[in-house]
Amino acid sequence: MRYLTDRKRAVGKGASHTGTEHHWAMTATAVALAFMVPTWLYIFGSAIGGTRAEVVAAFARPFPAILTALVIVVGMRHFAKGSATLVEDYARGTSRKIGLIFFYSLSAVIAAIGLYALIRIALKG
Amino acid sequence: MTEATGSSKRGERPLSPHLQIYRVQITSASSILTRITGQALMAGVILGVWWLLAASTSDRYFAVANAVVTSWFGKLVFLGSLWAVWYHYLAGLRHLYFDAGHGLEIKTAEMLGWACVAGSVVLTALTILIV
Numbered sequence: 001m002r003y004l005t006d007r008k009r010a011v012g013k014g015a016s017h018t019g020t021e022h023h024w025a026m027t028a029t030a031v032a033l034a035f036m037v038p039t040w041l042y043i044f045g046s047a048i049g050g051t052r053a054e055v056v057a058a059f060a061r062p063f064p065a066i067l068t069a070l071v072i073v074v075g076m077r078h079f080a081k082g083s084a085t086l087v088e089d090y091a092r093g094t095s096r097k098i099g100l101i102f103f104y105s106l107s108a109v110i111a112a113i114g115l116y117a118l119i120r121i122a123l124k125g
Numbered sequence: 126m127t128e129a130t131g132s133s134k135r136g137e138r139p140l141s142p143h144l145q146i147y148r149v150q151i152t153s154a155s156s157i158l159t160r161i162t163g164q165a166l167m168a169g170v171i172l173g174v175w176w177l178l179a180a181s182t183s184d185r186y187f188a189v190a191n192a193v194v195t196s197w198f199g200k201l202v203f204l205g206s207l208w209a210v211w212y213h214y215l216a217g218l219r220h221l222y223f224d225a226g227h228g229l230e231i232k233t234a235e236m237l238g239w240a241c242v243a244g245s246v247v248l249t250a251l252t253i254l255i256v
Contacts, residue, residue: 027224030217037214041207044173045256048203049195052187055180068177075170082163106167114174120181 022081029078033071040071060125065118072114080107152231155238159216162209169206172199207252212245 016022047058059065080103087099147153172194179190193199219237222228228237 027221030221034214034218037210041210041252042256045252052180052184052191055187059177059180072174079163079167086160086164110170110174113178117174117177117181121177124181
């Protein structure tokens with residue numbers, strides 16, 4: 001008698017080993033970014049070239065600060081997952097593992113620096 | 126089939142056709158460009174986040190970052206990133222449209238590819254005008 005159901009034996013055996021979570025995460029972050037990026041481009045573009053006081057004042061306001069934080073966090077998650085697909089397309093074995101760790105780490109570091117900068121600016125404003 | 130034939134057949138399997146033997150098509154080119162722009166955008170992100178970090182730190186640090194950002198190099202990175210973000214944006218919307226099962230006829234898909242290229246240039250110009 002088989003104790004495992006057919007479904008249980010099939011789960012994780014596909015090419016991705018994870019089902020559709022990765023694709024769904026890309027879809028969800030893509031839609032989120034599609035809503036946020038145009039407004040954020042305006043905010044960020046307007047701030048470039050200003051004096052330090054102007055830049056701090058711009059990003060200390062609630063809407064630009066929160067939107068920028070969201071764009072950084074969601075954008076870096078989108079970048080990490082997209083880069084994972086890139087690595088999985090071209091690399092195998094150890095180089096695949098190194099590549100995946102590199103892109104996940106890079107995204108985390110950039111997101112952490114961005115949030116740290118935003119919090120410092122928010123506390124100044 | 127015996128084990129021996131099985132393994133010799135394995136070695137004679139046709140290779141997946143190499144990218145180089147294909148004529149470049151707008152559908153493949155626009156797909157590859159999506160990946161390249163996605164990766165290249167990291168340059169703009171790193172420059173922008175570094176500039177924010179400098180603004181949050183000190184006047185001296187900000188002076189350095191601001192000089193880089195407003196130099197020809199910084200302008201080039203941000204101009205390239207602006208186009209890349211709009212291209213990636215439109216190509217991403219096209220992917221969502223494809224995922225929903227639309228636009229997959231060859232003519233439509235080719236038209237959408239050109240629309241991404243043209244649209245990204247138009248949106249880049251518009252952004253520069255507005256911001």
